[in-house]
Amino acid sequence: MPSYLHEALLDLFRNELSLAFSLLADEFGVPVPDLANLRAEPCDFTDIGPKEFRGDLALSTHDARDRPVLGVCVEVQLDAKDVRRWKWPVYLTTLRSRLCCPVVLLVVTPSPKVAKWAEQPIELDNFGSVVRPQVLGPDRFPLVTDPDEARRSPERAVLSAMAHGAGPQRDEVLTAFLSGLMRTDEEHAKMYFELVDGTLTTAASRRLEELMERTPEHRGRIATKYVAEGREEGRTEEAAHALLTVLTARGLELSAAQRAQLAECTDHDQLREWLNQAITATSASELFG
Incomplete structure (x- = not known):
């Protein structure tokens, strides 16, 4: 069964169909x-469509006369499974047969180790025929530091934050990522936030929260809805942390007594109730009485 990370990465390319093509041009010179x-x-990728020959995503672009001119098979790969390298040529040649135009195999992975494995040519016979995957590993994820660019393509900003959000340009990358989220609907903003936050280091994740808290538009749209929901993982510690994040982001200060009340609470249902109320509360007293 596909993992959440696999499906979330794939959704980037489903939501912005031009993303695969632009990355092929920018990163590989295609x-x-x-x-x-x-x-x-x-x-x-067969006429009868058995499950073992079902790929992740297939795309095409057409000319003004609606003739296919380029096809792309997008495959998200999280680990090295040799069985995939036996199937990828099937996907590629089947799409080529359908479209009657050139096709490219684009493998996307957040793992440097998997990227090195996937980029090896796939031999088809003993006479030199090979398939050469174009592998978009973390070293080829785009670097997006311009908020305007992130707003034009939130999906590129997500890839950027995943690969560079803990790097030398951390603040610029994360700020651009947050700007990109402002241009997405609530469902995708939540998913993109969880995808990025789940790949960041602890220090970078905390910095992401700080950037949200100090920016009114971010904390109003993102912190109160996505941090609270994305961080709550069924543990009292996580729920308490999420509640503090939301209250801080909304500028609601807790008294010493309220902080003590929160620290002493081990009732997960109570914490979740406070968490839901914190999204619209006008003061901390509304929660703690």
Whole structure:
């Protein structure tokens, strides 16, 4: 069964169909035609469509006369499984047969180790015929530090934050990422936030919270809805931490007595109730009485 990380990464490419093509052009120098006519293609890579030959995502771009000019098979890979390298050529040649145009295999992975494994040419015979995957590993994830660029492509900003959110340009990368979230709907903003926060180091994750807390538009849209929900993992410690994050982000200060009350609470249901109320409360007293 696909993991949450696998599906969340794949959703970046489903939500922005041009992302795979632009990354192929920017990171690999693949000539990419006009992207005005993009579409998703079926992912069953045989006529009868057995599950073992179902890929992750297939895309195509078409010219003004609606003729396919380039196809892309996007495969998200989280670990090194040799069985995938036997199947990828099937996906590629089947899509090529359907579209009757050039096709590219783009493998996306957040793991440097998996990227090194995936980029090896796949031999098809004993005469030199090979498939060469284009591998988008973390070293090729785009670096986005411009908030305007992040707002134009939140999905690029997500990849940037995953790979560079703990690096030398941490604040610029995370600030741009937050700006990109402001242009997405609530469902995707929550998913993107969880995806990035789950890959950051502890220090970078805390810095992300600090950046949200000091920026009114971010804390109003993101902190109260996504930190509270994304951080709550069924443990009292996490729920208490999430509650403090929301209250701090909304500028609601706790008295010493209220902090003590929160610290002493071990009732998870009570913490979740406070957490839900904190989103709209106008003061800490509304929660603690």
